Amino acid sequence: MKAKVAVVAGGAGMIGSSLCETLLRKGYEVICLDNFSTGRVENIEPLLSHVGFRFILHDVTRELPTLPRVDRVFHLASPASPIGYTRLPIETMLANSEGTRRLIGLALENEARFLFTSTSEVYGDPLVHPQDESYRGNVSSIGPRATYDESKRYGEAMTMACVRSFTLNGRIVRIFNTYGPCADVLDGRVVVNFIGQALRGEPMTIYGDGMQTRSLCYVTDLVDGLIAVMESERARGEVVNLGNPDEHTVLEIAEIVRRLTKSSSPFVFTAPAVGDDPRVRRPDIDKARGMLGWEPRTALEDGLRVMIREIQSALNGNGKHHNGAVNGLNGAVAAVKALDGAALAHSEGSTAPVRFPA
Numbered sequence: 001m002k003a004k005v006a007v008v009a010g011g012a013g014m015i016g017s018s019l020c021e022t023l024l025r026k027g028y029e030v031i032c033l034d035n036f037s038t039g040r041v042e043n044i045e046p047l048l049s050h051v052g053f054r055f056i057l058h059d060v061t062r063e064l065p066t067l068p069r070v071d072r073v074f075h076l077a078s079p080a081s082p083i084g085y086t087r088l089p090i091e092t093m094l095a096n097s098e099g100t101r102r103l104i105g106l107a108l109e110n111e112a113r114f115l116f117t118s119t120s121e122v123y124g125d126p127l128v129h130p131q132d133e134s135y136r137g138n139v140s141s142i143g144p145r146a147t148y149d150e151s152k153r154y155g156e157a158m159t160m161a162c163v164r165s166f167t168l169n170g171r172i173v174r175i176f177n178t179y180g181p182c183a184d185v186l187d188g189r190v191v192v193n194f195i196g197q198a199l200r201g202e203p204m205t206i207y208g209d210g211m212q213t214r215s216l217c218y219v220t221d222l223v224d225g226l227i228a229v230m231e232s233e234r235a236r237g238e239v240v241n242l243g244n245p246d247e248h249t250v251l252e253i254a255e256i257v258r259r260l261t262k263s264s265s266p267f268v269f270t271a272p273a274v275g276d277d278p279r280v281r282r283p284d285i286d287k288a289r290g291m292l293g294w295e296p297r298t299a300l301e302d303g304l305r306v307m308i309r310e311i312q313s314a315l316n317g318n319g320k321h322h323n324g325a326v327n328g329l330n331g332a333v334a335a336v337k338a339l340d341g342a343a344l345a346h347s348e349g350s351t352a353p354v355r356f357p358a
Helices: 014-025 041-047 082-087 089-096 098-110 146-166 190-200 219-231 250-261 286-292 300-315 322-330 343-348
Strands: 005-009 029-034 053-057 072-075 113-119 169-175 204-207 213-215 239-242 247-249 267-270
Touching: 005 014, 005 098, 014 029, 014 041, 014 219, 029 041, 041 053, 072 098, 072 219, 082 089, 082 146, 089 098, 089 146, 098 113, 098 146, 098 169, 113 146, 113 219, 146 169, 169 219, 190 204, 190 250, 190 300, 204 250, 213 250, 219 239, 219 286, 239 286, 247 250, 250 300
Parallel strands: 005 029, 005 072, 029 053, 072 113, 113 169, 169 239, 204 267
Antiparallel strands: 213 247
């Protein structure tokens, strides 16, 4: 049988690259699209020699390149960390609006299945705990996080409109806090911040009082859930929470990291870098359990140990770096789409900001 062809938009991010790797292992052919606004070349470098993998440097808010017939379209193309969507607010909104429209169009043209990755941020600072898929959220459309969570809500609405009006075989996943290998150590999220600071012996920065809670899901568990949702006939037109219901305060996470790294770093409490920080976050995953038989399996400390080893290796000079990956990329990329004439310059993680006419 001919292998299914999956497009993974945003495939150079932490979750996207793990998804690409898992799909290849399961026998899919994978076309990865990314503009490296927040994704990283080194995340996909190990995949470039795989016969079933093709990478295209592309911004999904622009006309999509000519592609072969595809069977699955995964939309993960959006900045997801507060640092990322604060630096690229308009780009974030476009990725989840125009990017969503273009990728849905690709799915419809090919009669392919479509999966939109939304976020637990659509629940805002929740008044219901834990959060199930029926909860409509406590959100601000004008707050500092709105460029991310409101554009994700828009992407959800567009997906469902196309399911109803154009027979799109679409589904939505709301992703809760995820951690694991290939995380960007500069993206400001809690786990990588704590590990990096602890390993360097620096003060560990805790925003607020540390009593806000997070539920951390290991990336490979999450990826298994994404594929399960995509492949489920029952998931068409459905919204599914994916995350780990094992809830910890931020202070507890910091204490676990400090113990596992054997660090003596002190804790420093400071104001949040981005406002509207939710006080609690824990998914109700009864729907995923019942529909898919899915639940996370990786214990927090086991996953943290993997991340600690990876970040320690990078700090010791043994990790992968952008320049080496770019050199290997030049001869291996299947197709390159220049963005504003910059081409592979985007592999350094920068992107030209959206400019409005005078």
